[in-house]
Amino acid sequence: MELTKEEKDAVNEEVHELLQTFGKERENLIPILQNVQEKLGFLPGQAMEKIAKHLEIPAVDVYGLVTFYNQFRLNPPGENEVKVCLGTACYMVGGHITLESFERKLEIQEGETSEDRKYSLERVACVGCCTMAPVVTVNDEVEGYVTPTRVDGIVNSLEEQGNSTNNDDTA
Amino acid sequence: MSTNTISEKYNELKGIAAEKVKDLPKKTVIQVGMATCGLAAGAREIKEAFEKEIQENEIDALVEEVGCMGYCYAEPLIIIYKPGFAPFCYGYMDEGLVNRLVQDFLLNDDPCYEYALVALETNDVFPTFEDFPRGVYEQKIILEECGFIDPTDIEQYISRGGYSTLAHALTQTPQDLLDIVKEAKLRGRGGAGFPAGAKWETTQKTEAETKYIICNGDEGDPGAFMDRSILESNPHLVIEGMIIGAYTVGATKGYIYIRAEYPLAVRHVEEALQSCYQKGLLGKSILNSNFNFDIEVFHGSGAFVCGESSALVQSMEGKLGMPQTRPPRLATEGFQGKPTVINNVKTFAYVPHIVKEGAEWFSNIGTPDNPGTAVFSLVGKVNNTGLVEVPMGTTLRQLIFDVGEGIPNEKNFKAVQIGGPSGGCLPESTLDIPIDFESLHEAGAIMGSGGLVVLDEDDCMVSIARYFLEFTQQESCGKCTFCRLGTKHMLNILTRITKGEGDKASLEILQELSEDIKAGSLCNLGKTAPNPILTTLHYFREEYAAHIEEKRCPALMCKDLIAYYIEPSKCSKLCSVCVGSCPTEAIYTREDGLKAIDQEKCVKCANCMKTCPPDYNAVIKLSPPELLAEKEGKK
Numbered sequence: 001m002e003l004t005k006e007e008k009d010a011v012n013e014e015v016h017e018l019l020q021t022f023g024k025e026r027e028n029l030i031p032i033l034q035n036v037q038e039k040l041g042f043l044p045g046q047a048m049e050k051i052a053k054h055l056e057i058p059a060v061d062v063y064g065l066v067t068f069y070n071q072f073r074l075n076p077p078g079e080n081e082v083k084v085c086l087g088t089a090c091y092m093v094g095g096h097i098t099l100e101s102f103e104r105k106l107e108i109q110e111g112e113t114s115e116d117r118k119y120s121l122e123r124v125a126c127v128g129c130c131t132m133a134p135v136v137t138v139n140d141e142v143e144g145y146v147t148p149t150r151v152d153g154i155v156n157s158l159e160e161q162g163n164s165t166n167n168d169d170t171a
Numbered sequence: 172m173s174t175n176t177i178s179e180k181y182n183e184l185k186g187i188a189a190e191k192v193k194d195l196p197k198k199t200v201i202q203v204g205m206a207t208c209g210l211a212a213g214a215r216e217i218k219e220a221f222e223k224e225i226q227e228n229e230i231d232a233l234v235e236e237v238g239c240m241g242y243c244y245a246e247p248l249i250i251i252y253k254p255g256f257a258p259f260c261y262g263y264m265d266e267g268l269v270n271r272l273v274q275d276f277l278l279n280d281d282p283c284y285e286y287a288l289v290a291l292e293t294n295d296v297f298p299t300f301e302d303f304p305r306g307v308y309e310q311k312i313i314l315e316e317c318g319f320i321d322p323t324d325i326e327q328y329i330s331r332g333g334y335s336t337l338a339h340a341l342t343q344t345p346q347d348l349l350d351i352v353k354e355a356k357l358r359g360r361g362g363a364g365f366p367a368g369a370k371w372e373t374t375q376k377t378e379a380e381t382k383y384i385i386c387n388g389d390e391g392d393p394g395a396f397m398d399r400s401i402l403e404s405n406p407h408l409v410i411e412g413m414i415i416g417a418y419t420v421g422a423t424k425g426y427i428y429i430r431a432e433y434p435l436a437v438r439h440v441e442e443a444l445q446s447c448y449q450k451g452l453l454g455k456s457i458l459n460s461n462f463n464f465d466i467e468v469f470h471g472s473g474a475f476v477c478g479e480s481s482a483l484v485q486s487m488e489g490k491l492g493m494p495q496t497r498p499p500r501l502a503t504e505g506f507q508g509k510p511t512v513i514n515n516v517k518t519f520a521y522v523p524h525i526v527k528e529g530a531e532w533f534s535n536i537g538t539p540d541n542p543g544t545a546v547f548s549l550v551g552k553v554n555n556t557g558l559v560e561v562p563m564g565t566t567l568r569q570l571i572f573d574v575g576e577g578i579p580n581e582k583n584f585k586a587v588q589i590g591g592p593s594g595g596c597l598p599e600s601t602l603d604i605p606i607d608f609e610s611l612h613e614a615g616a617i618m619g620s621g622g623l624v625v626l627d628e629d630d631c632m633v634s635i636a637r638y639f640l641e642f643t644q645q646e647s648c649g650k651c652t653f654c655r656l657g658t659k660h661m662l663n664i665l666t667r668i669t670k671g672e673g674d675k676a677s678l679e680i681l682q683e684l685s686e687d688i689k690a691g692s693l694c695n696l697g698k699t700a701p702n703p704i705l706t707t708l709h710y711f712r713e714e715y716a717a718h719i720e721e722k723r724c725p726a727l728m729c730k731d732l733i734a735y736y737i738e739p740s741k742c743s744k745l746c747s748v749c750v751g752s753c754p755t756e757a758i759y760t761r762e763d764g765l766k767a768i769d770q771e772k773c774v775k776c777a778n779c780m781k782t783c784p785p786d787y788n789a790v791i792k793l794s795p796p797e798l799l800a801e802k803e804g805k806k
Contacts, residue, residue: 029489068491069472071431088394088624089550097776126393129211130550142211148754148776
């Protein structure tokens with residue numbers, strides 16, 4: 001995903017600031033990455049390079065670690081983050097069908113962010129609400145019993161919300 | 172430091188706590204269960220509704236946040252303590268019910284028995300937990316306080332006797348404490364059941380200036396959530412256990428490793444640690460003794476394999492979470508090369524109870540080789556989903572049919588998947604084996620993290636095995652070839668079988684690969700990854716055969732082997748609910764007014780089946796899909 005110049009500058013500044021608070025020990029790597037991601041929402045390449053320089057380790061070590069752990073993401077999150085639970089209980093009652101419905105409706109694959117950055121779609125292992133399976137979280141709000149028709153409803157209501165806030169801006 | 176000052180210091184803390192809670196019994200208190208499961212079901216709205224109603228009606232009552240009681244099926248749950256009444260627990264709360272309870276119970280004196288689930292104290296009118304089958308089998312030790320105290324308020328924990336065991340332990344010698352844990356035969360609750368006392372002894376005996384103690388809260392198993400629940404609902408119990416452990420082995424620094432996916436648990440533990448520092452229960456000279464100990468939270472980054480202790484240590488050192496060869500054992504050479512004790516959340520939670528009540532008390536619960544209780548998260552096709560704690564040796568049948576109250580919707584029990592991705596699927600015939608580390612292992616499953624998923628006749632065993640293998644395949648760290656490539660290969664085979672493309676040789680290859688992966692992997696992730704396949708192959712071989720030979724999925728679950736069909740004899744011209752429900756517009760109206768499915772467009776989402784009114788029940792699944800031609804030919 002391409003970043004604009006302003007975005008790149010902002011990334012540089014944020015990362016630089018954060019790194020000042022951490023020592024150069026290797027065991028700081030994961031906490032640094034977690035902090036950067038919390039600030040930026042994701043881990044852009046240039047942030048990883050800066051971190052590698054700070055810790056004096058090869059950049060590939062940072063990239064390797066980022067791709068090893070599930071928590072880290074390389075794409076910016078969408079305005080609306082949709083996470084489909086594929087824990088055991090959700091899978092048994094058709095969580096994968098729900099995921100497919102989102103993929104169809106949003107025209108992106110799991111793990112991607114839409115071109116206009118309005119939506120991102122992820123799968124999560126278990127949100128611990130097995131009794132309401134299949135479960136989806138939309139912007140961290142848990143939605144239970146999500147059937148494919150509910151998927152349409154959820155996306156439509158997000159669209160409507162988006163439209164109404166846009167209108168507010170122009171008004 | 173003398174014994175006197177430790178107990179003096181503790182009594183001072185206890186006095187403050189008692190002072191703070193002394194007015195509570197005179198007050199109406201509403202406790203809202205606000206662990207993750209409660210929040211998901213809408214507990215926050217319930218709490219806000221109570222606060223609003225109480226304010227509007229000018230009632231003198233307190234609304235408190237508590238953790239999870241384990242009755243997840245009835246969330247959101249609340250407990251109302253009103254002076255003059257037994258405390259009542261209400262489930263399935265919504266805002267209407269809040270209003271009703273405020274009007275009838277808080278303002279007037281009608282406790283609305285029709286909505287109450289259970290009373291917490293014996294009384295003349297309403298049953299208590301002990302009156303239900305679940306109460307008979309359950310014996311809560313580490314879950315006892317969960318859901319009944321405010322986890323963010325240390326005074327509540329102290330006022331109920333919390334940290335008194337620590338105060339007592341600090342007056343004993345480390346050797347005394349070690350003897351108690353060893354004598355109690357406490358086995359690690361992370362899954363493998365390694366004796367905690369043996370681990371502690373090694374670390375205690377190893378000479379080193381710095382020693383570490385780590386609490387493993389990296390619960391990555393889909394379908395298990397007890398560690399999260401304990402950390403969210405009663406973090407001080409775990410912290411107290413850790414401090415006692417640290418004193419026993421001589422550790423000066425502790426870490427609680429929690430998954431980043433558990434933000435609430437992280438928050439509660441961090442708050443708990445802070446209040447411990449304020450009270451002098453952590454830091455320098457704990458409770459005026461000469462023992463110093465610090466605890467920090469480490470945020471895990473979400474890798475299933477990091478539940479393995481050597482991988483966990485690697486990830487704490489900022490490396491890839493890959494398991495390491497042993498020896499050296501972590502107990503002698505762990506985090507930063509120093510002796511390190513790593514135990515599961517539950518293991519530490521038992522420690523204060525064992526030290527307080529004694530080894531003999533603990534050995535008398537459960538079975539001789541497996542003393543104590545086991546905590547399970549009961550999910551899937553079972554009526555009472557939630558967290559349960561039963562003595563070791565309880566049978567699976569008791570757990571599922573008595574504690575869990577059986578299978579919903581009058582379906583038949585098929586199997587129980589126990590131990591998560593490393594566990595196995597056990598059929599009806601094995602339900603009478605007692606739950607303990609060895610018996611489960613013999614049957615092909617493992618105790619594991621305690622995830623227990625009940626499956627009914629609608630669940631396809633091949634698909635389940637594939638699901639778990641997909642999980643372990645993705646979570647394999649990639650160090651050992653057999654685990655990395657073997658699981659991938661097995662997954663491909665299973666995927667082909669679920670698509671009806673399997674051949675007869677597949678099953679032999681699966682069996683062979685399973686054994687090779689078990690033999691050729693370093694850690695338990697690899698060693699146990701084939702368990703779901705081995706057990707399903709053993710107990711449900713005919714289901715595999717149906718997929719391969721007849722291209723049929725007996726449970727009608729594998730999407731590629733089924734077709735949806737609307738039975739014309741049952742469909743009605745007057746109804747077109749299904750047409751609207753179809754996300755791909757695959758359902759059309761035939762010339763005669765009945766509905767039919769365009770198989771080309773159908774994505775098999777089952778929406779039409781769910782929306783078809785029960786009066787008609789016209790949508791059916793056919794497997795293999797070839798049956799469709801037969802059906803359509805008939806018309």
